[in-house]
Amino acid sequence: MYENTIRYIKELYNSQDVPLSVPKFIGKEKEYLNECIDTTYVSSVGRFVDRFESDMARYTGARRAVVCVSGTNALHMALLLSGVERNDEVLTQALTFIATCNAICYTGAQPVFIDVDKSTMGLSPDAVKDWLSKNGEIRDGQCYDKRTGRRVKACVPMHTFGHPVRIEELAIICDEWHIELVEDAAESIGSKYKGRHTGLFGKVGVLSFNGNKTITTGGGGMMLFMDDDIGAKAKHLTNQAKVPHRWEFRHDHIGYNYRMPNINAALGCAQLEHLDEFIADKRATAKAYAEYFKNVPGIDFFTEPENCFSNYWLNVVILKDREAQQGFLQETNDKGVMTRPIWELMNRMPMFDHCQHDSLENTIWFAERVVNIPSSVRCL
Ligand SMILES: *Cc1c(COP(=O)(O)O)cnc(C)c1O
Numbered sequence: 001m002y003e004n005t006i007r008y009i010k011e012l013y014n015s016q017d018v019p020l021s022v023p024k025f026i027g028k029e030k031e032y033l034n035e036c037i038d039t040t041y042v043s044s045v046g047r048f049v050d051r052f053e054s055d056m057a058r059y060t061g062a063r064r065a066v067v068c069v070s071g072t073n074a075l076h077m078a079l080l081l082s083g084v085e086r087n088d089e090v091l092t093q094a095l096t097f098i099a100t101c102n103a104i105c106y107t108g109a110q111p112v113f114i115d116v117d118k119s120t121m122g123l124s125p126d127a128v129k130d131w132l133s134k135n136g137e138i139r140d141g142q143c144y145d146k147r148t149g150r151r152v153k154a155c156v157p158m159h160t161f162g163h164p165v166r167i168e169e170l171a172i173i174c175d176e177w178h179i180e181l182v183e184d185a186a187e188s189i190g191s192k193y194k195g196r197h198t199g200l201f202g203k204v205g206v207l208s209f210n211g212n213k214t215i216t217t218g219g220g221g222m223m224l225f226m227d228d229d230i231g232a233k234a235k236h237l238t239n240q241a242k243v244p245h246r247w248e249f250r251h252d253h254i255g256y257n258y259r260m261p262n263i264n265a266a267l268g269c270a271q272l273e274h275l276d277e278f279i280a281d282k283r284a285t286a287k288a289y290a291e292y293f294k295n296v297p298g299i300d301f302f303t304e305p306e307n308c309f310s311n312y313w314l315n316v317v318i319l320k321d322r323e324a325q326q327g328f329l330q331e332t333n334d335k336g337v338m339t340r341p342i343w344e345l346m347n348r349m350p351m352f353d354h355c356q357h358d359s360l361e362n363t364i365w366f367a368e369r370v371v372n373i374p375s376s377v378r379c380l
Helices: 001-012 029-039 047-060 073-081 098-106 124-134 166-174 227-236 260-272 275-294 322-334 361-367
Strands: 064-068 089-093 111-113 136-139 142-145 152-156 180-184 204-208 221-226 313-316 370-373
Touching: 001 204, 001 322, 029 260, 029 370, 047 064, 047 152, 047 260, 073 098, 073 180, 073 204, 073 221, 089 098, 098 111, 098 227, 098 370, 111 180, 124 136, 124 166, 142 152, 152 166, 166 180, 204 313, 204 322, 221 227, 260 361, 275 313
Parallel strands: 089 111, 089 152, 152 180, 180 204
Antiparallel strands: 064 221, 136 142, 204 221, 313 370
16 A cells, blocks of 8 residues: 555665664764773763863854753753652643653652643643643642642753744743743754754753653763853763762762763764764755655645754654555565654553543644654765
């Protein structure tokens, strides 16, 4: 049934066996890794950690960037820095990768699942506004959930597959309701909303450098800040909260061993040197797909939202219904073209099935239709 599409993708990637998203190493990766080994600086100190942070701050326009061992760690730290505590509530999407919710749960807070927009696949400002006007109440300058009595401390939108959410509107709503905004920008490195890099609209933005992301450090994550003081606090807490001293071991807070090793940062520095080329290549692939699927009945290609520049981390096609989605997955995977459904919705997993949610109308619509198709860098 999908022979033509399978043939098209194999030709596009010039391969009989097309993976979903694999890393690309075409630069100074080996040179920088060798430098780490030759100088013995493979672990928690070394020049690449500082360089990766300052290069990334410059690239994104953040005032400060702080690296972590993973995006999940970075999200956990971002929520702690936003003051999220045990028994708080955190508004987020059910349509996300598990890391978003796990990080919320590490703080002891409860996720609340709000619907996404049809135009972005990310958290809907309209749905957040609706939920807050029904359930929210401001007391002593803080937002509370009237029904549960819990404090609503933070909101974590996710820029799904690299497509920016309506982040400006979310920032305004969060401000009005005294809620901290933490962006899960793990998938959206290089993506911009009205020319501004994703991750810079709230208190903290989080990136991931896992192996399947647009650039990789093997494993790794990063927090982006527009506030120097919180950035400095993040650096301190991710380094076991050690008070700087030439030989003494003194710590002034419960800290975390979340810092990225130099060897991973070295990989990141080399990858970052080619990020713009990777994104240009991925956008060209998306453009080719968009043209191709115009002529394929029953399959729509998802394109970047208005006023946004998307990195097209993972390309998305929308099938007619659940049955078509399953059929497409079966046939493509059987014939050497790797495709994946969108994640199982968070509210359907045993750890989160008791959590509050709204109608999730668009969320369910996407869950039954979205398939990710091959998206690796193609021509470099
Ligand atoms: C990749 C990803 C993360 C972070 O994952 P790590 O593997 O810990 O770096 C967080 N949220 C989303 C939505 C992701 O896709």
